[in-house]
Amino acid sequence: xxxxxxxxxxxxxxxxxxxxxxxxxxxxxxxxxxxxxxxxxxxxxxxxxxxxxxxxxxxxxxxxxxxxxxxxxxxxxxxxxxxxxxxxxxxxxxxxxxxxxxxxxxxxxxxxxxx
Amino acid sequence: xxxxxxxxxxxxxxxxxxxxxxxxxxxxxxxxxxxxxxxxxxxxxxxxxxxxxxxxxxxxxxxxxxxxxxxxxxxxxxxxxxxxxxxxxxxxxxxxxxxxxxxxxxxxxxxxxx
Numbered sequence: 001x002x003x004x005x006x007x008x009x010x011x012x013x014x015x016x017x018x019x020x021x022x023x024x025x026x027x028x029x030x031x032x033x034x035x036x037x038x039x040x041x042x043x044x045x046x047x048x049x050x051x052x053x054x055x056x057x058x059x060x061x062x063x064x065x066x067x068x069x070x071x072x073x074x075x076x077x078x079x080x081x082x083x084x085x086x087x088x089x090x091x092x093x094x095x096x097x098x099x100x101x102x103x104x105x106x107x108x109x110x111x112x113x114x115x
Numbered sequence: 116x117x118x119x120x121x122x123x124x125x126x127x128x129x130x131x132x133x134x135x136x137x138x139x140x141x142x143x144x145x146x147x148x149x150x151x152x153x154x155x156x157x158x159x160x161x162x163x164x165x166x167x168x169x170x171x172x173x174x175x176x177x178x179x180x181x182x183x184x185x186x187x188x189x190x191x192x193x194x195x196x197x198x199x200x201x202x203x204x205x206x207x208x209x210x211x212x213x214x215x216x217x218x219x220x221x222x223x224x225x226x227x228x229x
Contacts, residue, residue: 033217042205042220088158103218107158
Protein backbone atom coordinates (compact mmCIF):
# COMPACT_ATOMS: atom_id res chain seq x y z
CA UNK A 1 0.00 0.00 0.00
CA UNK A 2 1.13 3.58 -0.56
CA UNK A 3 2.95 4.88 2.49
CA UNK A 4 3.69 8.47 1.51
CA UNK A 5 1.24 10.77 -0.19
CA UNK A 6 2.35 14.20 -1.38
CA UNK A 7 0.14 17.24 -1.56
CA UNK A 8 -0.45 19.13 -3.78
CA UNK A 9 -0.06 16.97 -6.88
CA UNK A 10 1.07 20.01 -8.84
CA UNK A 11 2.27 23.47 -7.86
CA UNK A 12 3.08 26.45 -10.05
CA UNK A 13 4.82 29.51 -8.62
CA UNK A 14 6.79 32.54 -9.76
CA UNK A 15 10.55 32.64 -9.43
CA UNK A 16 11.55 34.04 -6.05
CA UNK A 17 8.48 32.73 -4.23
CA UNK A 18 8.59 29.96 -1.67
CA UNK A 19 7.25 26.49 -2.46
CA UNK A 20 5.78 24.22 0.18
CA UNK A 21 5.01 20.55 -0.39
CA UNK A 22 3.46 18.20 2.12
CA UNK A 23 3.70 14.48 2.70
CA UNK A 24 1.51 12.25 4.84
CA UNK A 25 2.24 8.66 5.77
CA UNK A 26 0.46 5.87 7.58
CA UNK A 27 2.79 3.78 9.75
CA UNK A 28 5.60 4.49 12.20
CA UNK A 29 8.92 5.29 10.55
CA UNK A 30 12.63 5.41 11.24
CA UNK A 31 13.37 8.13 8.71
CA UNK A 32 11.67 10.22 6.06
CA UNK A 33 13.51 11.33 2.96
CA UNK A 34 12.81 13.80 0.18
CA UNK A 35 13.97 13.23 -3.38
CA UNK A 36 13.88 15.33 -6.53
CA UNK A 37 13.39 14.08 -10.08
CA UNK A 38 13.96 16.14 -13.18
CA UNK A 39 11.82 15.08 -16.11
CA UNK A 40 12.97 11.77 -17.58
CA UNK A 41 15.85 11.39 -15.13
CA UNK A 42 16.68 9.40 -12.03
CA UNK A 43 15.90 10.59 -8.52
CA UNK A 44 18.34 12.63 -6.48
CA UNK A 45 18.37 12.52 -2.70
CA UNK A 46 17.76 15.92 -1.07
CA UNK A 47 17.47 15.44 2.65
CA UNK A 48 16.83 12.82 5.32
CA UNK A 49 15.11 13.55 8.61
CA UNK A 50 15.07 11.03 11.41
CA UNK A 51 11.98 10.25 13.45
CA UNK A 52 13.45 11.97 16.53
CA UNK A 53 14.11 15.19 14.61
CA UNK A 54 11.53 17.92 14.06
CA UNK A 55 13.25 20.19 11.58
CA UNK A 56 16.23 20.08 9.27
CA UNK A 57 17.81 22.59 6.90
CA UNK A 58 19.98 22.21 3.84
CA UNK A 59 20.70 25.36 1.86
CA UNK A 60 17.36 26.70 0.62
CA UNK A 61 15.55 23.56 1.79
CA UNK A 62 13.71 23.23 5.08
CA UNK A 63 12.06 19.99 6.11
CA UNK A 64 9.79 19.50 9.09
CA UNK A 65 8.49 16.27 10.54
CA UNK A 66 5.51 15.81 12.84
CA UNK A 67 5.36 12.17 13.87
CA UNK A 68 2.17 12.71 15.88
CA UNK A 69 0.39 13.78 12.70
CA UNK A 70 2.43 11.45 10.49
CA UNK A 71 3.28 14.30 8.17
CA UNK A 72 6.24 16.17 6.76
CA UNK A 73 6.70 19.31 4.73
CA UNK A 74 9.40 20.45 2.33
CA UNK A 75 9.90 24.19 1.92
CA UNK A 76 12.02 25.58 -0.89
CA UNK A 77 12.78 29.25 -0.30
CA UNK A 78 13.51 31.83 -2.99
CA UNK A 79 12.67 29.38 -5.76
CA UNK A 80 14.51 29.37 -9.08
CA UNK A 81 13.50 28.12 -12.50
CA UNK A 82 16.05 25.33 -12.03
CA UNK A 83 13.97 24.02 -9.10
CA UNK A 84 11.34 22.89 -11.60
CA UNK A 85 11.04 19.13 -11.00
CA UNK A 86 8.95 16.51 -9.25
CA UNK A 87 9.51 16.06 -5.53
CA UNK A 88 8.90 12.78 -3.71
CA UNK A 89 8.83 11.83 -0.08
CA UNK A 90 9.95 8.35 0.89
CA UNK A 91 9.52 6.50 4.13
CA UNK A 92 10.83 3.29 5.57
CA UNK A 93 8.79 1.24 7.98
CA UNK A 94 9.90 0.90 11.58
CA UNK A 95 10.47 -2.67 12.72
CA UNK A 96 9.80 -3.97 9.25
CA UNK A 97 12.24 -6.85 9.72
CA UNK A 98 13.43 -8.23 6.43
CA UNK A 99 11.93 -5.26 4.68
CA UNK A 100 13.83 -2.69 6.69
CA UNK A 101 15.94 -1.72 3.67
CA UNK A 102 12.94 -0.72 1.63
CA UNK A 103 11.61 2.76 0.99
CA UNK A 104 8.06 3.50 -0.05
CA UNK A 105 7.68 6.51 -2.32
CA UNK A 106 4.69 8.78 -2.74
CA UNK A 107 3.32 9.87 -6.10
CA UNK A 108 5.15 13.19 -5.97
CA UNK A 109 4.45 16.88 -6.32
CA UNK A 110 5.22 18.41 -9.70
CA UNK A 111 6.69 21.85 -9.13
CA UNK A 112 6.86 24.42 -11.91
CA UNK A 113 8.80 27.63 -11.23
CA UNK A 114 8.01 30.30 -13.79
CA UNK A 115 10.85 32.72 -14.62
CA UNK B 116 29.70 8.62 -3.43
CA UNK B 117 28.09 5.91 -5.52
CA UNK B 118 27.53 6.06 -9.27
CA UNK B 119 24.83 3.95 -10.88
CA UNK B 120 24.99 3.02 -14.54
CA UNK B 121 22.01 1.73 -16.46
CA UNK B 122 21.61 0.64 -20.05
CA UNK B 123 20.10 0.93 -22.43
CA UNK B 124 18.67 4.43 -21.93
CA UNK B 125 15.66 3.73 -24.13
CA UNK B 126 14.21 0.55 -25.53
CA UNK B 127 11.28 -0.26 -27.81
CA UNK B 128 10.33 -3.92 -27.82
CA UNK B 129 7.40 -5.87 -29.29
CA UNK B 130 4.99 -7.79 -27.09
CA UNK B 131 6.28 -11.28 -26.39
CA UNK B 132 9.94 -10.42 -26.85
CA UNK B 133 12.54 -10.95 -24.10
CA UNK B 134 14.04 -8.20 -21.96
CA UNK B 135 17.34 -7.63 -20.24
CA UNK B 136 18.15 -4.39 -18.43
CA UNK B 137 21.49 -4.02 -16.73
CA UNK B 138 22.59 -1.95 -13.78
CA UNK B 139 26.11 -1.62 -12.41
CA UNK B 140 27.32 0.28 -9.37
CA UNK B 141 30.62 2.07 -8.76
CA UNK B 142 32.06 3.49 -5.59
CA UNK B 143 30.81 1.01 -3.01
CA UNK B 144 30.96 -2.65 -2.04
CA UNK B 145 28.17 -5.01 -1.02
CA UNK B 146 25.38 -2.48 -1.62
CA UNK B 147 21.68 -3.12 -1.35
CA UNK B 148 20.26 -2.95 -4.85
CA UNK B 149 16.76 -2.13 -6.05
CA UNK B 150 14.68 -2.17 -9.23
CA UNK B 151 11.76 0.26 -9.43
CA UNK B 152 9.21 0.94 -12.15
CA UNK B 153 7.62 4.33 -12.60
CA UNK B 154 4.47 4.77 -14.69
CA UNK B 155 3.97 8.13 -16.38
CA UNK B 156 3.27 10.85 -13.79
CA UNK B 157 3.28 8.35 -10.95
CA UNK B 158 5.41 7.35 -8.01
CA UNK B 159 7.90 4.53 -7.84
CA UNK B 160 6.86 0.92 -7.48
CA UNK B 161 9.47 -1.35 -5.92
CA UNK B 162 9.87 -4.48 -8.04
CA UNK B 163 12.89 -6.29 -6.57
CA UNK B 164 15.58 -5.74 -3.99
CA UNK B 165 18.77 -7.57 -3.19
CA UNK B 166 20.95 -7.55 -0.07
CA UNK B 167 23.71 -9.72 -1.58
CA UNK B 168 24.85 -11.85 -4.50
CA UNK B 169 22.15 -14.32 -5.46
CA UNK B 170 19.71 -12.91 -2.88
CA UNK B 171 16.62 -11.48 -4.57
CA UNK B 172 13.32 -10.49 -3.01
CA UNK B 173 10.29 -9.85 -5.18
CA UNK B 174 7.72 -7.30 -4.17
CA UNK B 175 5.22 -7.58 -6.99
CA UNK B 176 4.19 -10.80 -8.72
CA UNK B 177 4.66 -10.37 -12.46
CA UNK B 178 6.43 -11.74 -15.48
CA UNK B 179 9.68 -9.98 -14.58
CA UNK B 180 12.63 -11.49 -12.75
CA UNK B 181 15.88 -10.15 -11.35
CA UNK B 182 19.33 -11.56 -10.83
CA UNK B 183 22.51 -10.41 -9.11
CA UNK B 184 25.39 -12.36 -10.61
CA UNK B 185 28.06 -10.09 -9.15
CA UNK B 186 28.24 -7.83 -6.11
CA UNK B 187 27.67 -4.64 -8.08
CA UNK B 188 25.60 -5.92 -10.98
CA UNK B 189 21.82 -6.17 -11.01
CA UNK B 190 19.83 -7.43 -14.00
CA UNK B 191 16.12 -7.18 -14.72
CA UNK B 192 14.74 -9.71 -17.18
CA UNK B 193 11.62 -10.99 -18.81
CA UNK B 194 11.05 -13.95 -21.08
CA UNK B 195 7.97 -12.44 -22.74
CA UNK B 196 7.08 -8.77 -22.44
CA UNK B 197 3.52 -7.54 -21.96
CA UNK B 198 2.10 -4.16 -22.95
CA UNK B 199 1.72 -3.39 -19.24
CA UNK B 200 5.51 -3.70 -18.79
CA UNK B 201 6.00 -0.32 -20.45
CA UNK B 202 7.42 2.28 -18.10
CA UNK B 203 10.50 3.95 -16.73
CA UNK B 204 12.77 1.49 -14.92
CA UNK B 205 15.12 2.76 -12.28
CA UNK B 206 17.94 0.96 -10.54
CA UNK B 207 19.02 2.20 -7.12
CA UNK B 208 21.69 1.41 -4.59
CA UNK B 209 22.10 2.04 -0.89
CA UNK B 210 24.80 1.20 1.66
CA UNK B 211 24.42 -2.07 3.48
CA UNK B 212 23.52 -1.87 7.16
CA UNK B 213 20.76 -2.05 9.70
CA UNK B 214 19.19 1.36 9.16
CA UNK B 215 17.81 2.65 5.92
CA UNK B 216 20.01 5.14 4.12
CA UNK B 217 19.59 7.40 1.17
CA UNK B 218 19.32 5.66 -2.15
CA UNK B 219 21.37 6.56 -5.21
CA UNK B 220 19.54 6.24 -8.50
CA UNK B 221 20.67 5.51 -12.01
CA UNK B 222 19.50 7.56 -15.01
CA UNK B 223 16.76 5.06 -15.85
CA UNK B 224 15.64 3.05 -18.88
CA UNK B 225 12.52 4.10 -20.78
CA UNK B 226 10.85 0.89 -22.01
CA UNK B 227 8.04 0.98 -24.55
CA UNK B 228 6.36 -2.30 -25.38
CA UNK B 229 4.48 -2.15 -28.70
